[in-house]
Amino acid sequence: LAKTTQPISMDSYEGQEVNITCSHNNIATNDYITWYQQFPSQGPRFIIQGYKTKVTNEVASLFIPADRKSSTLSLPRVSLSDTAVYYCLVGDGGRGFKTIFGAGTRLFVKA
Amino acid sequence: NAGVMQNPRHLVRRRGQEARLRCSPMKGHSHVYWYRQLPEEGLKFMVYLQKENIIDESGMPKERFSAEFPKEGPSILRIQQVVRGDSAAYFCASSPRDRDHYTFGSGTRLTVV
Numbered sequence: 001l002a003k004t005t006q007p008i009s010m011d012s013y014e015g016q017e018v019n020i021t022c023s024h025n026n027i028a029t030n031d032y033i034t035w036y037q038q039f040p041s042q043g044p045r046f047i048i049q050g051y052k053t054k055v056t057n058e059v060a061s062l063f064i065p066a067d068r069k070s071s072t073l074s075l076p077r078v079s080l081s082d083t084a085v086y087y088c089l090v091g092d093g094g095r096g097f098k099t100i101f102g103a104g105t106r107l108f109v110k111a
Numbered sequence: 112n113a114g115v116m117q118n119p120r121h122l123v124r125r126r127g128q129e130a131r132l133r134c135s136p137m138k139g140h141s142h143v144y145w146y147r148q149l150p151e152e153g154l155k156f157m158v159y160l161q162k163e164n165i166i167d168e169s170g171m172p173k174e175r176f177s178a179e180f181p182k183e184g185p186s187i188l189r190i191q192q193v194v195r196g197d198s199a200a201y202f203c204a205s206s207p208r209d210r211d212h213y214t215f216g217s218g219t220r221l222t223v224v
Binding site: 041 | 155
């Protein structure tokens with residue numbers, strides 16, 4: 001199972017773009033990269049998932065280089081409500097995700 | 112389409128009592144996963160179930176903990192003879208297939224006094 005490494009915390013200001021990078025050097029060929037967001041006292045919420053290159057949805061973009069050993073979650077123009085913990089997961093589904101929820105990255109957005 | 116429903120939201124038990132946590136997956140989801148989260152920590156996988164089957168319980172303590180997902184009704188995580196160390200937030204997630212991303216419930220916060 002691929003292990004992930006993320007920064008423990010990040011600070012930003014409202015309106016800025018935030019990029020959170022996750023390292024996963026041992027990613028397997030059939031692994032996908034998935035990011036979740038968690039607010040206090042709530043369950044994690046799916047943000048975005050990708051396999052390679054770039055994926056974009058209404059919330060975020062996910063950039064994955066050709067070697068797939070890292071990925072970057074990009075949050076455009078953050079607001080105070082984006083303050084949360086962001087988890088990077090690597091796996092091929094149920095079995096792949098079972099031990100990969102690390103401590104995540106705590107993002108603090110300031111006014 | 113209601114999301115993943117967990118109840119109760121908060122549960123207080125005395126040491127030695129039993130705790131039963133319920134999880135109703137999203138409609139159409141047949142895969143259920145349970146996670147435990149201690150304060151300021153990430154989620155730790157406990158067990159993965161499909162209807163009437165335990166697929167992977169490698170993250171669940173061998174004693175006092177059990178899980179089921181019957182043909183009818185919610186998935187149940189059962190903790191017998193609770194101890195203070197069992198105090199945590201327990202999250203349930205579901206997915207339509209085991210390779211899909213998960214939808215999480217709001218969790219049950221268990222406090223053992």
